[in-house]
Amino acid sequence: MNWQPYAVGLAAHVTHPGSPWWGPLTTTPRHVFVKRWFTPGAGGWQSVDGPSDEAAWAKAAYADTTLVTRVGPVHADHTEPGQTFTGRPTSSSTLPSLVVSMLEHGRLTPGVRLLDxxxxxxxxxxxxxxxxxxxxxxxxxxxxxxxxxxxxxLDRIGRHPKVITTDAGRELPGTFDRIVSMVSMPRIPAHWLKALAPGGRLVTTIAGTGLIITADKTDDGGATGRVEWDRASFMTTRTGEDYPPALNPLFATAGTDEGEVTVSPFPVLDVMQAWEVWSMLSLLAPGIEHRVGTGDDGSRMTWMLHPDGSWARARTEQGERTTTVHQGGPRRLYDILEQIRWRWLKHGELPVYGARVTITPDGETTLSRGGWSTTL
Structure with a gap:
């Protein structure tokens, strides 16, 4: 494959010739790292073989897009082209612009030791x-x-970093000046801070949010920083072959149970497309599974499901602005969402982006801005 022109095109889309990342992007053959991947379809995730169609392979590999390489416990490399699998993505080759953005937040300078x-x-x-x-x-x-x-x-392109198989939830193998995480965590592990050299810098995302946290290590072993103004979302760390199964039994309950009925003055919101709202909600009530759909009559619908058994179902009829809400379980999830939306309207923004971040040596992470604060 004559891949260099494609790599230059990708670099032109992601950055500019004066960037320190221009060289790496134009000289790294991304197609070597993704020979097979999955594309979404009506029946699930379909396996695609790159070498069988070099033009399509080059187009996919050098597009600024994420290529899913593992669904549930199944690696794309271990499938036959055209095979279809169901499940949640469990690994991918992240879109290059986001990879570069995370590395840029790491402020990589000559001589620093990086943990990717x-x-x-x-x-x-x-x-x-x-x-x-x-x-x-x-x-x-x-x-x-x-x-x-x-x-x-990596060996095929002449690169030989230290590659280690281990769980990020355990003690990290060494001391580093920069830790840049391409996977999200519910909170900052204390052992990450322990592995960070004095004055070192940490970059990560918080699970279930679009928040990028950057923090520099302090003399007491903790760290301080902020939530960056740009956004990113990564898969959450896992310890097993797959993530816990989706809450389908609870979804069935949420689809039929009357529950407690209220009327909201707001139309249905696709929460995960409203990054500020989604991030704020995930900080206040982590673990919510969101689903959206359309009723037979064309009405807009949304569901909120939580492992503790809480659920909410909301419907906005065509031509209407108000929403009928059904809720059940130990918590009223939609009420939490409504409080966030009222705050959003009152202040014109939510305090999550740009928040100050303070991390104690044991990993307790506090976000604060404008009189608001929350601790993970």
Whole structure:
């Protein structure tokens, strides 16, 4: 494949010739790291084989898009082209612009030791090696196949960072000046701070939100920083082969149970497309599963489901602005959402983006801005 023109096109889309990332983007063959991937379809996720159609492979590999490489416990590399699987994505080659954005937040300068947390395809480690040199880059993932495949693909392009198979929820293997996580966490683990060198910098996202946290280590072993104004969302860390199953039994209950009925003055909101609202809600009530749909009559519908058994169903009829809400379980999830929306209207924004971040040495993370604060 004559991939270099495609890589230049990707670099032009992601950055500019004066950026330190221009060189890594134009000289790293992303297609080597993603030979097979999954595309969504009506029946699930369908396996695509890159080498069988080089034009389509180049178009996909050098587009600024995420390519899903694992669904549930199934790696795309272990499938036959055209096979379809159901489940949730459990690994991917993240869109290059987001990879570069996270690395930029890390403020990588010559001589810093980087931990690229969540190897995935190995592409982020390859970019970092181009900038820092192999000896200064360590990358890790919980999945032994991913680390094996990434090692092989990195070797093919002449890159040899340290690749480790381990769980990010356990003690990290070494001391680093920068930790950049391409996977989200519910809170900052204390052992991440322990692995961060004095004055080191941490970049990560918070699970279930679109929040990027950057924080610099302080003399007491904690860290301070902020929630960045741009946004990102990554898969959450996992310890097993797959994530817990979706809340389908609770969804069935939420679809038929009358519950407690109220009327909202707001139309139905696709929460996960409203990043400020989604992030604020996830901080206040983490773990909500959101679903959206359309009724037979064309009405807009949304469901909120929580592992504690709480549920909400909301419907906005065609031509109407108010919404009928049904809720059940131990908590009223839609009421929490309504409080956030009222605050949003009253202040014209929510305090999550731009919030100050304070992390204690044991990982307790507090976000605060304009008189508002919450501790993860």
């Amino acid at each position: 947390l969540a190897t995935g395809s190995g592409y982020s480690a390859a970019l970092a090696c181009q900038l820092l040199g192999d000896d200064l880059v360590t990358t890790l993932d919980v999945d032994p196949y991913l680390t094996w495949a990434a090692t092989d693909r």
